[in-house]
Structures are given as C-alpha cells and as structure tokens.
Amino acid sequence: MDFAQISPPKTPSAWLDMDALDHNIALVNQKTQAVNLRLATKSIRSTDVLHYIKANSPNFIGLMSYAADESVYLLENGFDNILCAYPTLDMISVKKTFQYTKQGATMIWMVDRPEHVDMLNRVAQENETVIDICLDINMSMPLPKLYFGTKRSALLSKKDVKTLLKHIKKSANVNVCAAMGYEAQIAGLPEHLPGKALLTPAIRLLKNRSQKQVSQRRGSIVNWLKKQGYELQLVNGGGSGSMDFTSSQPEITEITVGSAYYKPAYFDYMDSMAAFQPAAGFVLPVTRQPEKGVITCHGGGFIASGAIGIDKAPVVHYPSNLTLLNDEGFGEVQTPMMLSKVGKKATKGDSDLKIGDAVWCRHAKAGELCEHFNELIGYRDASNQVQATNNESNDVNGSVSTGVKVLKTMTTYRGEGKCFH
Numbered sequence: 023m024d025f026a027q028i029s030p031p032k033t034p035s036a037w038l039d040m041d042a043l044d045h046n047i048a049l050v051n052q053k054t055q056a057v058n059l060r061l062a063t064k065s066i067r068s069t070d071v072l073h074y075i076k077a078n079s080p081n082f083i084g085l086m087s088y089a090a091d092e093s094v095y096l097l098e099n100g101f102d103n104i105l106c107a108y109p110t111l112d113m114i115s116v117k118k119t120f121q122y123t124k125q126g127a128t129m130i131w132m133v134d135r136p137e138h139v140d141m142l143n144r145v146a147q148e149n150e151t152v153i154d155i156c157l158d159i160n161m162s163m164p165l166p167k168l169y170f171g172t173k174r175s176a177l178l179s180k181k182d183v184k185t186l187l188k189h190i191k192k193s194a195n196v197n198v199c200a201a202m203g204y205e206a207q208i209a210g211l212p213e214h215l216p217g218k219a220l221l222t223p224a225i226r227l228l229k230n231r232s233q234k235q236v237s238q239r240r241g242s243i244v245n246w247l248k249k250q251g252y253e254l255q256l257v258n259g260g261g262s263g264s265m266d267f268t269s270s271q272p273e274i275t276e277i278t279v280g281s282a283y284y285k286p287a288y289f290d291y292m293d294s295m296a297a298f299q300p301a302a303g304f305v306l307p308v309t310r311q312p313e314k315g316v317i318t319c320h321g322g323g324f325i326a327s328g329a330i331g332i333d334k335a336p337v338v339h340y341p342s343n344l345t346l347l348n349d350e351g352f353g354e355v356q357t358p359m360m361l362s363k364v365g366k367k368a369t370k371g372d373s374d375l376k377i378g379d380a381v382w383c384r385h386a387k388a389g390e391l392c393e394h395f396n397e398l399i400g401y402r403d404a405s406n407q408v409q410a411t412n413n414e415s416n417d418v419n420g421s422v423s424t425g426v427k428v429l430k431t432m433t434t435y436r437g438e439g440k441c442f443h
C-alpha cells in the first residue's frame with residue numbers, strides 16, 4: 023500500500039491493508055490446502071475480519087477461541103464449530119453454550135488435567151448434557167539443559183494421556199472427540215530475534231530436531247487413541263509459522279492459523295513467514311517537534327505480551343527514516359522519533375515530517391493491536407478495486423485520495439464493547 027497517498031488518515035487509528043490481507047489469505051489457503059483450516063480468534067479479534075477470512079477460505083472449518091465467554095459470543099454471532107484452545111474455569115459461560123450445542127452446534131473444550139475434566143463433567147451432569155472435550159498434547163522438546171517449547175499442557179507422554187483417560191472414563195458426561203498438539207516452538211518462535219543473530223543456527227537446528235519428535239509423538243498418540251476406539255472428529259496442530267510442516271503430517275486433520283493474516287512485526291523475524299505481507303498496524307499523528315530532527319507522535323505505547331524484549335515493541339513501518347529513542351521507546355501517550363537512521367546524519371528529505379503528518383506503525387503481535395482500537399480501517403489500492411468483494415459494501419468515506427481508498431471499517435472486539443481474557 024502506498025501510505026504516502028493516504029492523506030490525511032484518521033489518527034490515531036488502526037489500519038488494515040486489504041490487498042495485503044487478500045495476499046495473506048491466498049497464501050494460507052495455498053499452504054494449508056491439504057487439511058482443514060481453523061482460525062485463531064486471539065490473533066484476529068474482530069468478527070468482521072473473521073467473517074471476511076471465512077468467506078475467502080475454501081477449507082475453513084471453524085474457529086479456535088481463547089476464552090469461554092468469547093466462545094459464547096462467537097456462537098451468538100452465528101459461528102459454529104468452536105474449539106476453545108485453553109482450559110477454562112468459567113463454568114457460567116460453558117453453561118451458556120448448551121443452548122447452542124443442544125441445537126447441534128459444535129463446541130469443544132480443552133483439557134489436560136483431571137481438574138478440567140471434573141469441572142466440565144459436573145456442569146454437564148447438572149444440565150443433563152454431554153460435553154465434547156479435546157486432549158491438549160504437549161509438543162515441547164525437553165532437553166537436559168533446555169526446555170524447547172512451552173509449559174502449558176501436562177500431557178507430555180503417552181503415559182500422561184493414558185492416566186488422564188483413566189480418569190475421563192469415570193466421567194460419564196464428557197466425550198473425548200478431539201486431540202490437539204500445538205508445536206509452539208516451531209510455529210511461534212522466530213529464528214532471527216533482534217540482537218541475537220548468534221542464536222539463529224541453534225534455533226534452526228532445534229526446530230528441525232523438534233519437528234521429528236513432534237511427528238513421532240503426535241502421530242503415535244493419535245494412532246494409539248484411535249486403536250483404543252476413540253473416534254476423533256479432529257486432530258489439530260500448528261500455527262502461522264508451521265503451515266508447511268503441520269499440513270504435511272498424516273495424523274493432522276486441521277491446522278490453526280491466525281497471525282499470518284495480519285503478519286505483525288514479530289513474524290518478520292521468522293523464516294517461514296517471508297512471503298507474507300504486513301497487513302495491519304496503527305497510524306499516529308505527529309503532534310510535536312521538540313527540536314530539529316526530532317518529531318513526537320501522540321500515542322504508540324502498544325507493547326506486546328511475552329518475555330520482555332525489543333521484539334515485543336511496535337515498529338515504524340512508514341516513513342522508513344525514523345528511529346526510536348532508546349530512553350523513551352514507544353511511550354504511553356507520546357512517542358518521540360529521530361528523523362534519521364541511527365549513526366547517519368540527517369539528509370535532505372529526512373526532515374519532511376511536520377506537525378499534522380502521520381507515522382504508520384505495526385504492532386509486534388496480531389490480535390493485541392485490536393485491544394487498543396474500536397475498528398480497523400480497511401484500505402485498498404484503487405487499481406485493485408475491481409477485485410473488491412461483495413463484503414466491501416460498507417464504505418466509510420469513499421476515496422481519500424487518488425490511489426488508495428478507504429473501503430470498510432472492521433469493528434474489533436473492543437469496538438463491540440467486548441473484552442475477553
């Protein structure tokens with residue numbers, strides 16, 4: 023998208039480059055065509071965008087939600103086939119889903135501990151129903167001095183699964199209908215962490231080794247479950263960074279993808295994401311100029327979750343000649359930037375930005391961007407207009423300039439007054 027042509031954009035606001043989004047949707051579809059596609063809602067956080075991706079993804083099967091109350095909200099909004107990715111203690115929301123499941127909707131809850139099973143079993147029993155559950159199999163690779171993976175599920179081995187299943191057999195109101203093995207250390211770990219170039223070969227090596235172990239462990243547990251008579255509706259795996267690998271695994275029936283659609287800055291550091299295009303971010307107004315060569319934007323302090331580091335900070339996307347100040351970074355409500363690259367003297371043209379201009383940035387993570395804005399403003403290059411789908415009838419203010427059009431605003435969860443955790 024030619025950001026220079028969007029003048030003036032609404033600031034601060036969140037942007038969605040519809041051409042880049044379409045590119046990413048097509049690429050996801052191409053990479054995952056061998057399996058079903060489940061959208062990770064935590065990385066989208068907008069029902070408008072979920073509907074848009076769904077409408078353009080032939081292998082779409084359902085959603086991976088991240089919270090129980092969010093799952094209710096998605097069912098209320100007409101979505102079906104929801105797999106809640108993380109165990110929940112919110113039985114009030116679980117109960118609210120029964121009105122939908124009793125009418126045939128698919129709602130599956132994640133478990134990896136007897137406590138999860140007991141709570142679900144109890145609420146199902148009290149409401150004279152049966153709850154579908156999914157076993158979360160831990161795909162991490164523990165090594166003698168390094169745990170290569172994520173510490174979430176307690177089901178690391180077949181033995182762990184067998185023990186939990188023994189407990190589940192005593193629970194008449196839950197039904198094991200699915201298995202998930204999310205290889206986070208392959209799908210979500212970048213090879214090129216900023217300032218850590220020396221780690222790149224080690225990360226690549228570990229990912230490679232881990233892939234072999236994931237294939238073996240997930241494949242053998244799934245085969246064993248089937249031999250025991252469990253009829254698995256789905257075997258879920260993967261994420262944005264492992265599309266090629268996960269889609270090629272014989273035990274997998276579906277892959278989850280979310281971040282690839284917006285391609286936030288954190289995914290710039292990942293080998294497998296090179297062909298994806300940045301599709302979402304936020305744009306800030308330049309409101310101050312404290313000295314020559316420095317401008318200050320209003321807003322910007324949208325830091326991503328995870329282990330604290332520079333890779334969790336937003337990045338400036340356009341114009342390219344701006345540098346953050348080490349002492350300030352992206353500030354809570356003010357973000358100063360130098361009008362030149364570090365170590366270089368300002369050259370002619372660098373000082374072009376003035377008060378009232380816009381600075382286009384990207385968040386490090388995908389869905390978290392949407393927690394800061396009520397809507398994503400969709401732009402499309404006018405020359406690609408012909409491809410605009412019927413979904414784009416909701417123009418907000420038509421043409422803002424010759425080349426780029428504002429097509430549609432997509433409301434975020436936040437814009438709908440929703441805040442899920």
Ligand SMILES: Cc1ncc(COP(=O)(O)O)c(C=O)c1O
Pocket residue numbers: 062065086107204209210259260261262263278279280281282388
């Ligand atoms: C269980 C699970 N599956 C899949 C994903 C992949 O999501 P994304 O494609 O946004 O990286 C995640 C992300 O954290 C996850 O927790």
